[in-house]
Amino acid sequence: MVPLSSALVVTIVYGLLSALGGIYGYIKAKSQVSLISGLVSGALLFASGVLQFLGFGWGRWLALALTIVLVITFGVRLQKTGKWMPAGVMVALGVATSIILVAG
16 A cells, blocks of 8 residues: 555546536436446546555556546537536546646
8 A cells, every 4th residue: 555645636536526427417417328427437537546545556547548538528528518517627627637647
């Protein structure tokens, strides 16, 4: 096990926000796609955080790959809809998460 790092914390937080966003999308719009994709991406990010915590360095790179996929997905959605909630927020948080994962 390793001490908490900024990379570990942002991985867990971004995963939690992704899962909560999927739940919110389901509640608001009855979107099963939002629910499933949010919970799956949140669970995968959480798992990569656990891997980081256990000392597996590749957990951080898994988190980075997942975050980049989410940034691209939400970036396309933002470009199509022009709506900052939730797409723009997830892009901004994803970019910040990616920077922290690469830096630290």
